[in-house]
Amino acid sequence: MARPHALPETARVTDTPPDPSRIPALFEAGQVDRLRQAVQALTPGAGHSQLFPYLLAAGALGALPRPLLDSWLEVIPEDLRPDLRYRALIGCGCWTRAATLRHHPARSGNDAFQSACRMSASLALLAAGKPRMGMRFYHYRMAAGSGYLRHVTRVYSYRPAWQTQAGTIFLDQGVGDRFLHLAHIRAHHPPHPLTFAVVPRWQPVIAWLFPEDRVIDMPTAPGKPVTEANASGDYLALAMFKTGRFAPAARLGPPVRRGPPRFGLVWRGGSHQNQTEERQMFLRTLLDLLPDGTGLVALQPSLTEEERGVLRAMPGMHLPAFDVTADLKSYARLVSGLAGVIGVDNSAVHVAGVFGVPSYTFMNRAAHWYWGPGKTTDALYPEGRTGSIDAPDRADLHRWMDECRSRYAARSPA
Numbered sequence: 001m002a003r004p005h006a007l008p009e010t011a012r013v014t015d016t017p018p019d020p021s022r023i024p025a026l027f028e029a030g031q032v033d034r035l036r037q038a039v040q041a042l043t044p045g046a047g048h049s050q051l052f053p054y055l056l057a058a059g060a061l062g063a064l065p066r067p068l069l070d071s072w073l074e075v076i077p078e079d080l081r082p083d084l085r086y087r088a089l090i091g092c093g094c095w096t097r098a099a100t101l102r103h104h105p106a107r108s109g110n111d112a113f114q115s116a117c118r119m120s121a122s123l124a125l126l127a128a129g130k131p132r133m134g135m136r137f138y139h140y141r142m143a144a145g146s147g148y149l150r151h152v153t154r155v156y157s158y159r160p161a162w163q164t165q166a167g168t169i170f171l172d173q174g175v176g177d178r179f180l181h182l183a184h185i186r187a188h189h190p191p192h193p194l195t196f197a198v199v200p201r202w203q204p205v206i207a208w209l210f211p212e213d214r215v216i217d218m219p220t221a222p223g224k225p226v227t228e229a230n231a232s233g234d235y236l237a238l239a240m241f242k243t244g245r246f247a248p249a250a251r252l253g254p255p256v257r258r259g260p261p262r263f264g265l266v267w268r269g270g271s272h273q274n275q276t277e278e279r280q281m282f283l284r285t286l287l288d289l290l291p292d293g294t295g296l297v298a299l300q301p302s303l304t305e306e307e308r309g310v311l312r313a314m315p316g317m318h319l320p321a322f323d324v325t326a327d328l329k330s331y332a333r334l335v336s337g338l339a340g341v342i343g344v345d346n347s348a349v350h351v352a353g354v355f356g357v358p359s360y361t362f363m364n365r366a367a368h369w370y371w372g373p374g375k376t377t378d379a380l381y382p383e384g385r386t387g388s389i390d391a392p393d394r395a396d397l398h399r400w401m402d403e404c405r406s407r408y409a410a411r412s413p414a
Helices: 020-029 031-038 046-060 066-075 082-091 095-102 111-127 133-136 137-143 145-155 177-189 201-209 234-243 282-287 305-312 328-337 349-354 396-408
Strands: 168-169 195-198 212-217 228-231 262-265 296-298 340-343 359-361 384-386
Touching: 020 031, 020 046, 031 046, 046 066, 046 082, 066 082, 066 328, 082 095, 082 111, 111 133, 111 228, 133 234, 137 234, 145 228, 177 201, 177 228, 177 328, 177 349, 195 201, 201 212, 201 328, 262 349, 282 305, 305 384, 328 349, 340 349, 340 396, 349 359, 349 384, 359 396, 384 396
Parallel strands: 168 195, 168 228, 195 212, 262 296, 262 340, 340 359, 359 384
Antiparallel strands: none
């Protein structure tokens, strides 16, 4: 089931504890806190077999304490979604039991399952603050990833960049991730020109940022995978192995000054399986934090009609005259000319960071491993400041905005 683009005001309910029958709906809506309450209120038993996949997924999300997870694993058949069972076990620190599950004779020869397990282990280690260990398995995302990645590995002979720096690179992961990857590629560019194989919306971005390199269409028909290629995400691992850090050592361009200072706004982060309630703010909540008279630009993609109505009624609010999900070059140029970006963990934070634009991010509790053990944006971008999404500090935000205006005035004009 597809997740909603936005949670309306009525989506957050207050009944405690929630009805366990709502577990599938809570999971699909990304309401992690409510899901945690619902699954912990449920007594383990075979009578809940229709919920078994959701309970394993809840365990993989860390929504089940270890004793309760153990009780459920005694009831849930071991051959039901063993990939989720593995993720739930390592999420609770049961690495030995997870290894026993992975090496069971019935699954030891299943390459797809083994890759999924290694990728899950990679993410768990990264989230636990063990980046070098986590990066050892990071390349398994190619086999455990989306249909796009499976297509790419049928077209190209994939090689991790920290083992072999190939002449061809394809992009992987989300929009924000890819801008971060490109900053790392800029920093660790091999001495020879590269060929970027990309889908159409990324071609103007690559031609703009890497004019000395070649840009080609991503092949649409699987061919014989002869040409060696790296993935853009490999350069995260390459940076970690070379420098011990995920922070990019180069920018994609300088921040510039375009007219009066304006601040970009984003209030929903993530997409598809990453779009959870805890990565969202209500638009009105975010607007209420801002001082009157602020020049603003709405960077949020997939606006609802309700949101459009609120934004159009605001003085000083600007809506881009292009689709920020399609025209990525215009999106990046727009962000590079803002005084700052304000909101939640969203691709705009990465785009701001790789162009040296300050950001103020209201971080959710289950932050991405990119942001380090402290869950702060300055782990990657020195211009980033982090606040709590649960307890926004209006005074601190206003001080930061004043600092941004002073720094903006000192920039070179576009």
